[in-house]
Amino acid sequence: MPEGHLLHRHAREQHAALAGRTVRVASPQGRFDAGPFDGHRLDAVTAVGKNLLYAVDGAPAVHVHLGMRGLFLGCGAWPPAPPRGTRFLIGTDAAAFALIAPSTCEALDEAGVAALLTSLGPDPLDPAASREEAVRRVEGARGPVGAALLEQSVWAGIGNAWRAELLFLAGVDPARRVDGAEAGRLWDLAVHHLELGAAAGQVVSDPAAPDERWVYERDTCRRCGAAVRVSSVGGRTAYTCPVEQT
Ligand SMILES: [Zn+2]
Numbered sequence: 001m002p003e004g005h006l007l008h009r010h011a012r013e014q015h016a017a018l019a020g021r022t023v024r025v026a027s028p029q030g031r032f033d034a035g036p037f038d039g040h041r042l043d044a045v046t047a048v049g050k051n052l053l054y055a056v057d058g059a060p061a062v063h064v065h066l067g068m069r070g071l072f073l074g075c076g077a078w079p080p081a082p083p084r085g086t087r088f089l090i091g092t093d094a095a096a097f098a099l100i101a102p103s104t105c106e107a108l109d110e111a112g113v114a115a116l117l118t119s120l121g122p123d124p125l126d127p128a129a130s131r132e133e134a135v136r137r138v139e140g141a142r143g144p145v146g147a148a149l150l151e152q153s154v155w156a157g158i159g160n161a162w163r164a165e166l167l168f169l170a171g172v173d174p175a176r177r178v179d180g181a182e183a184g185r186l187w188d189l190a191v192h193h194l195e196l197g198a199a200a201g202q203v204v205s206d207p208a209a210p211d212e213r214w215v216y217e218r219d220t221c222r223r224c225g226a227a228v229r230v231s232s233v234g235g236r237t238a239y240t241c242p243v244e245q246t
Pocket residue numbers: 221222223224225226241242243244
């Protein structure tokens with residue numbers, strides 16, 4: 001499932017290619033009404049957690065959530081030959097991007113955007129995010145830290161892979177609660193590693209081995225070799241080193 005680092009990567013790429021320009025917008029699949037957006041200037045593409053927002057001059061915003069299977073494909077200049085099933089197509093005569101199989105692709109007015117932003121917690125990839133608020137939300141969350149980190153109203157952008165790797169790096173068992181100092185340490189790890197992930201386009205929990213994970217979807221811990229414990233925390237599969245995560 002796409003997590004926050006990938007959405008930020010998409011936002012950076014599309015903002016650099018399209019922002020400040022008059023864009024063409026279409027829905028080859030027909031399930032999005034592109035009319036209000038086609039031929040308008042795109043002001044900005046931003047990511048908030050796992051959400052992408054296109055701010056369009058004189059029109060509502062476009063809100064995209066990739067869900068489990070959604071993806072973007074670059075597809076050359078306009079008019080492109082979009083892949084089959086393209087829900088949302090946006091581009092200029094220099095670059096175009098096709099969105100396939102999102103869970104959400106909708107127009108949002110100002111109140112809708114405000115409601116979305118209000119529903120989300122601090123995003124580790126937002127330079128303006130408050131560390132204090134991030135800590136407060138983890139401390140105030142119900143249930144174990146492993147459940148809290150998946151709640152987008154606690155922190156925006158963390159999914160199952162980041163949860164597993166960040167909790168490993170912090171040495172914290174997902175099934176327990178954490179204090180403020182531990183929550184702050186987790187936040188600092190998230191800020192550092194999600195940025196590495198956004199730059200690389202994948203989860204990076206060990207910069208020396210960016211293609212490897214410590215425990216996520218592994219049979220044994222990559223550091224100590226212990227059998228990884230697989231359990232359910234917050235409704236998703238948690239991967240834990242029983243030796244190093246206490
Ligand atoms: Zn271990």
